[in-house]
Amino acid sequence: MAVAVAATALSLLATAVPAAAAADGTRASNRETQYVDCSADASTQTGSSAFPWQSLEKVNDLSLKTGSRILLKRGSRCTGTLAPNGSGREGKPMVIGAYGTGAKPVIDGGGNAETLLLKNTQWVEAKDLEITNSGNPGRNKRGVRVQLDDFGTGTHYRLTGLDIHDILGDDTRAPRVPPASFSR
Numbered sequence: 001m002a003v004a005v006a007a008t009a010l011s012l013l014a015t016a017v018p019a020a021a022a023a024d025g026t027r028a029s030n031r032e033t034q035y036v037d038c039s040a041d042a043s044t045q046t047g048s049s050a051f052p053w054q055s056l057e058k059v060n061d062l063s064l065k066t067g068s069r070i071l072l073k074r075g076s077r078c079t080g081t082l083a084p085n086g087s088g089r090e091g092k093p094m095v096i097g098a099y100g101t102g103a104k105p106v107i108d109g110g111g112n113a114e115t116l117l118l119k120n121t122q123w124v125e126a127k128d129l130e131i132t133n134s135g136n137p138g139r140n141k142r143g144v145r146v147q148l149d150d151f152g153t154g155t156h157y158r159l160t161g162l163d164i165h166d167i168l169g170d171d172t173r174a175p176r177v178p179p180a181s182f183s184r
Contacts, residue, residue: 002081033069034059035099038078049099056080067092072105072129074098079110081117086124093156096126103129104163109143111135115167118146120151125158134166143167 030086035052036059045058056078059070061165064086072078088094098105107129115133118124131143143164146157156180163172 023086032065032067033071034062034064035071036077036078036105037073039073039076056082059084062086064094066122067094069094069097069155071097071099072107074100074105075102077106077108078149079108081109081112081114082107083117083119084121085113087121088125088156090123090156093123093125093158095123096124096129098128104128104161106130106132109135109141109167111139111141113140114142114145118157119145119147120149121122125160126162127159128161130163130165132164132166141167 011035014105022127022143025119031047034047034054035049036047036054038054038056040052040054041141047053047054047058047062052073060083061082064070064083064084066087066089068083068084068088070082070085084094084095084096086094107115109132111133112135115131116126118126126144144159
């Protein structure tokens with residue numbers, strides 16, 4: 001009986017404690033779907049629907065599997081840059097979208113250079129999100145940026161149902177930057 005209780009306790013502990021960080025600061029994730037609710041109260045964060053990540057940084061620290069999904073809770077608002085580590089492939093894209101009911105989830109760049117950064121990735125589908133970045137007027141900011149550095153050719157990006165607004169803030173002297181950009 002004591003062995004069963006100890007095994008159960010170890011199993012629960014392994015579920016609650018994040019994987020050890022890799023040399024580059026990312027943790028491998030075996031979970032195909034990562035849930036994010038930046039307004040959640042729970043102290044335990046595993047990326048499951050019951051215990052979603054409470055910040056974009058937690059998702060950015062993961063090394064995602066091919067075809068992973070990052071789903072933000074409808075009606076929630078996350079501040080910062082979402083920069084997922086991973087790619088999709090033909091027939092199995094990485095999907096960034098919404099779950100639940102209500103208004104599109106908001107990702108607010110909070111004045112950072114990008115709100116959604118797709119760096120060295122491909123086969124990505126982003127949909128049903130509200131993208132804004134009104135903080136820090138006058139700074140060169142983007143809503144969505146695809147950036148390839150020593151990556152080769154990145155292909156297949158699908159952006160659908162995105163509401164991108166207030167990227168320049170209310171400073172009319174700010175440089176005119178398109179809400180989405182692609183660079184190499």
